[in-house]
Amino acid sequence: MLSRREFLGLVFKGAVLGNFINLVAPPIHQALAQGEVKKIPVLMIETGTCTGDSISLDNIWPPTFGNILTNLLDWRYDWTMMQSQGSQAYQVLLDTYTKNPYDYILIVQGTIVHRDEGNYNHVGLEDGRLVTGLELVRRLGLKAKYVVAIGSCATFGGPPAGYPNPTQSTGVQKILPERRVINVSGCPAHPDWTMGTLFHLALYGEPELDKFGRPKMFYGETIHNNCERRRYYDQGIFATDIGQKECLYRVGCKGPVTYADCPIRAWNDHINWPVGCNSPCIGCTEPGYPDIMEPFTAHLPDIPFPGGTKITTNNIGFGVLGVTSAAITGHMAASLYKGRLHKNLIKSTAKAKHRPSVMKAKEFHTYRLKHRK
Amino acid sequence: MDKNKVTPTQPLVVRIFHWGFALSMVMIVLTGFELHSPFTFLAFNYGNVFVVHMTFAWLALGFVSLRIVDAFIRKDTSFIPKLSDFRGFVGVLAYYLFLRDSLPPGEKYNSGQKFIFFSWFIVFAVATLLGIATYFMGEYLVWVWRLVGGWQIVRTVKFLAAVYFSATILVHIYLSFTEDLSRLQAMITGYERQEP
Structure with missing residues (x-):
């Protein structure tokens, strides 16, 4: 099997040559065939999303995304990609949750809607009850082996969490503070980033992450x-x-x-x-x-x-400097008018061994040195 | 009191700090603005602008450190505002708004000066921390990066700090030239003529 160092080498080589999946797929096939690793079950939950990350994943070539779903990973639930639908499909999700606890990878795509207890985002139907994304991700996330958030929305809230954030959306980490969520950010996430992270999890466990939970091999x-x-x-x-x-x-x-x-x-x-x-x-x-x-x-x-x-920051900068310049100009004009400038200059520059006093002359706005006896 | 005596008001260390820090800040702010939004009419080598920016930033840090050590050695608290300065500031403001003829009696620096000088230390410290964190770009001081919320926020804060320095430095230069030139002289020679 590939060593971790060799795998990281292929991450970079694949970036340069543009065939990362093609490079890593054969050794993973081999490792699977020899029983050195096993296919990890994967559940993909789509919450508040445009499905852009799925479209991005579908762009993998070669091998095709379909090949990866069936031969390299045990991709069990993904409502965009799976053929079955309705309760039959949802049962696969529930079965994995109950029969393989702490053994599956949960992938979340899409923002987590909080407003009105998440009821603006329903992701399933259980016993006639609509299940919110907020509830399902938290429930599945607590029993997952790894939780991977893909795309800007699932990682940090993304566009739905933009000002004024009417749906009170956040990333997955906010609702799973007990777990370390692996953030594969991007709008959408690059297919190599998502697949590379999943392969690393399957082969070597958690990759080295940066301070925002992103794999350093892609976001370093x-x-x-x-x-x-x-x-x-x-x-x-x-x-x-x-x-x-x-x-x-x-x-x-x-x-x-x-x-x-x-x-x-x-x-x-x-x-x-x-x-x-x-x-x-x-x-x-x-x-x-x-x-x-x-x-x-x-x-x-x-x-x-x-x-x-x-307001743009540049305009704030120009505004502050403009107001300061106007204030200085105004103050200088007022100082001239009031005679303060004359007074200060005479007082501080007159030739004397000590600082002299000044008095106002009869002429308007002029000062002269006060004579001492 | 001897009327013929000139009073030493600005020790050599303070003068070195003042002019060194002034030059450094002007260069940091100017190169910072160039890095922020490059002027089309200045075909500078951008790498060199960055090197100048960083060099003067380290120099400024050195000058500030020198001044802080000097303040500790001489037990100089002349630039640190006290509670009484909040009250005194009203009088200072009234003077600058022409509502009174003279500044309220004060110490070496009036309360307005103290607030601005002290704020420069604080803003400089914050900008330096952010600057060093940016310099290492996630290698060290990552807690700063995380605390602030990303580089885009870091550089916004640094930009606003540069605007604050620019505005207050303009006011400082204007008042230095129009209020009391003997004070300006003291910042060069160290001596100031005594009040009668």
């Missing part, structure tokens, strides 16, 4: 550090509009604050990635996305004020 470096346009940044050559071929930093690229290996791994079968097609990174793998990354075309986020108004 900022996009900026590996960006193909880094040389433009270093030389100070910037695009002034989206669509240009230089560094997109000035038009809001969040590469410097975003951890992911997109520049190396690329997307859609290693064909391209956002910066490669002249569009700035929007920081979708980071907590706080999208609020703190918006506007996507500006460097810093807008700052919300009471009443729903948002």
Whole structure:
């Protein structure tokens, strides 16, 4: 079987060559055939989601996602991918929960809706009762061997948790504080990130995680550090509009604050990635996305004020400096008018061994030194 | 009191700190703004701008450390606001708003100065912590990263700190030149003419 070091080598090699799954699938097949590892049951729960992560997973090639579902992992429940439906499908979920406790991987895709006890998001029907995503994820999560949240929504709340967050949505970790949730963030998560994490869990257990619970093998470096346009940044050559071929930093690229290996791994079968097609990174793998990354075309986020108004940080900066300059100009004009400037200057510059007193002369706004006897 | 005597008000260490810190802060803020939003008319090598930014940041930290050590050695608390300064600040504000003719009697620094100088230490400490955390980018001081909530928040806070420094430095320079030039002289020579 592959050693962990060899596996991590393939993670990087697969990123460069664009065939990660193709590289790791044969040794995993071999290990499964020789009984060195067993297929771990996988349950995929979709809560408040657009199903984007499933679509992303479906883009795996080669081998196909279907091949992985049946031959490499024991993918048991996934309402987008499974053929059975209704109570028959749901029974598979319940059976795994009752018969394989602490042995299955729970994958959660989608945000966890909290408002009104989660009743804006129903994910199943049990004994005629609608089951909320909040309830099911917590129940299954407590008995799972590993809990993996995929996509921005499941990891940190994502777009549904954006201001003003009407559904009071959060990521999975918030409702499972007892468990360490492995966050495979991204909008959507790259199929290699999801599959790589699952393979690591199946073969070697929990991967090394960063402080936000993301596997370091995929989120260990900022996009900026590996960006193909880094040389433009270093030389100070910037695009002034989206669509240009230089560094997109000035038009809001969040590469410097975003951890992911997109520049190396690329997307859609290693064909391209956002910066490669002249569009700035929007920081979708980071907590706080999208609020703190918006506007996507500006460097810093807008700052919300009471009443729903948002002001750009640049405007706040210009505003503060403008008010300060206006205040200084106004104060100087008033000092001239009141004669304070004259008074202060005479007092502090007159030739004398000690600081002299000044008195107001008869002329308007002028001062002269007070004569001492 | 000897009328011919000039009074030493700013020791050498304070003057070294002042001008060193002033130069460092100006460079940090200017390069910081360039890093934040590069000017199209300045074709700087961005890597060099970053090196200048970091170099002056370390220098500023050195000057501040020097001043703090000096304050401990000389037991100098002249720049730390006291409770009475909150009351005194009203009088200072009234003076700057032309509601009274002279500043209320005070110590070496008036309450307005104390509040601004002390706030600079605090804001500088926060910005330095965030700056060092950014420098190591998740390698060390990850608790800062986590506490603040990500790099995007870190750089917003640093930007706001830069705006605060810029605004208050402008006020400081304006008042230095228009209020009492002998005080400005003291920051160069160390001596100030005595009040009559």
